[in-house]
Amino acid sequence: MNKLSEVKKSFGNTFYIGSLPLGCRFCLRGSKLVLFITGLCDKNCFYCPLSDSRKNVDKVFADELEVSTDLEVILEAKSISAKGAGFTGGDPLLTPKKTLHYLKLLKDFFGKDFHVHLYTTGKYASKQVLLELKRHGLDEIRFHPEVEWWKAIENALNVGLTTGAEMPVIPREEYLNLLKRFMKYLSSIKAHFINLNELEICPPNYLALKQRGFKLAKNSLSAVEGSEEAAFQLLNWALTQGLELDVHYCPSIVKDRAQVKRRLARRAKNVVKGYQRVIGYQALLECIEIRLPKDFKINKTSLCMHLNIKPHMLKLVQEKGSLIIYINPQSPWRALVEKLKRDGGELIEVRRVKLLPSYKKTEVLSVPLSIKF
The missing domain is CATH 3.20.20.70 (Aldolase class I)
Known part of the structure; x- marks a missing residue:
């Protein structure tokens, strides 16, 4: 010593x-x-x-x-x-x-x-x-x-x-x-x-x-x-x-x-999903969340082909009476929103969501996004 x-x-x-x-x-x-x-x-x-x-x-x-x-x-x-x-x-x-x-x-x-x-x-x-x-x-x-x-x-x-x-x-x-x-x-x-x-x-x-x-x-x-x-x-x-x-x-x-x-x-680097991105300096995960009526008809494969993205960059789930799309913020998500509107989708909400990469994936920030057409 x-x-x-x-x-x-x-x-x-x-x-x-x-x-x-x-x-x-x-x-x-x-x-x-x-x-x-x-x-x-x-x-x-x-x-x-x-x-x-x-x-x-x-x-x-x-x-x-x-x-x-x-x-x-x-x-x-x-x-x-x-x-x-x-x-x-x-x-x-x-x-x-x-x-x-x-x-x-x-x-x-x-x-x-x-x-x-x-x-x-x-x-x-x-x-x-x-x-x-x-x-x-x-x-x-x-x-x-x-x-x-x-x-x-x-x-x-x-x-x-x-x-x-x-x-x-x-x-x-x-x-x-x-x-x-x-x-x-x-x-x-x-x-x-x-x-x-x-x-x-x-x-x-x-x-x-x-x-x-x-x-x-x-x-x-x-x-x-x-x-x-x-x-x-x-x-x-x-x-x-x-x-x-x-x-x-x-x-x-x-x-x-x-x-x-x-x-x-x-x-975060190990658990990030394709529909999320890592914000390294904040140690957070981020995604875009698009909420639609639960009865809206959508095909994931056709959406991915239209956007020219890989299937793992987008996730569809039924949750709380809504159809929710999670998509990577680095993907052409605005083009997705535009397509959904053209197809007659009534957008309930579009948000930018940030999550802790802990096992609970606690939401720490949610920013509503105003999309103009």
């Missing part, structure tokens, strides 16, 4: 001293599958961001998709061209058999270079479990422990795992003092890194944070006021201490702008 000498900015607009953890590099590129192993956890953090649909519930999610089969996990990983996975929760080590199963599944299918990191409180990180994780190919383990569970970090190092910690930066003096003590401990045992996350406000933890006097930072939708300033103070403090520890600070905005957006952009 190089001697820490300066704060550097990563390609994903995070900040670090020393080296950037390998798992973080994958995340910042959007190339990590987020595998939510279980919502079970007995740490009871007041700032926990888990929704009611996940918290204290033993369910598995691959990114946003609840899954029940191995195939669904593999398909989701392939849909984003994943180069690795992050196992999260809850605490995945509360269900060790399930965690080991998915670790083996992904390593067997994608190969040993498929990078997997795991988050845990450390309470259930016994030497036996850590040895099994190592044997199954876990690449990196990240602890979020209470003081009484710090010893588990040493155990992880002793079995040969790349070992670090991940903690939120709570802007309160007593917490920051404890965090400094923790960082010194990590350095003393030669842990590899600590990730410092900007504390976030979200619907599940809003009341708990508000009751403790926390509020949103100015011009932010999620960051807690004072958390980022405290994180930079910790980075500078680490430099003065000469710690043998890589320190990485990840602002809350990076999760949406880098990790999630880039993951969705990767997914």
Whole structure:
């Protein structure tokens, strides 16, 4: 490990001293599958961001998709061209058999270079479990422990795992003092890194944070006021201490702008249909939607021949009492509208629709189009 000498900015607009953890590099590129192993956890953090649909519930999610089969996990990983996975929760080590199963599944299918990191409180990180994780190919383990569970970090190092910690930066003096003590401990045992996350406000933890006097930072939708300033103070403090520890600070905005957006952009390229196009800079799918009366007679083959387009660029569906045509925005869709009008079609609506490339295909923007003839 190089001697820490300066704060550097990563390609994903995070900040670090020393080296950037390998798992973080994958995340910042959007190339990590987020595998939510279980919502079970007995740490009871007041700032926990888990929704009611996940918290204290033993369910598995691959990114946003609840899954029940191995195939669904593999398909989701392939849909984003994943180069690795992050196992999260809850605490995945509360269900060790399930965690080991998915670790083996992904390593067997994608190969040993498929990078997997795991988050845990450390309470259930016994030497036996850590040895099994190592044997199954876990690449990196990240602890979020209470003081009484710090010893588990040493155990992880002793079995040969790349070992670090991940903690939120709570802007309160007593917490920051404890965090400094923790960082010194990590350095003393030669842990590899600590990730410092900007504390976030979200619907599940809003009341708990508000009751403790926390509020949103100015011009932010999620960051807690004072958390980022405290994180930079910790980075500078680490430099003065000469710690043998890589320190990485990840602002809350990076999760949406880098990790999630880039993951969705990767997914969009893999799931786009012929009647859609990818808007890469927005990580969205776009199509033109033409709505007609349900009894309107139409022939897809003749339409495609008239427009000189391939059949996969157009889709016909009966939905909600209407006949709907979906067509690629880069096709001559205006010519299609003109033909439909000539053929006596009563256009109910023409829209430009933008969708998230997630499995639900959530509509995020719909613009009615006024067509003049």
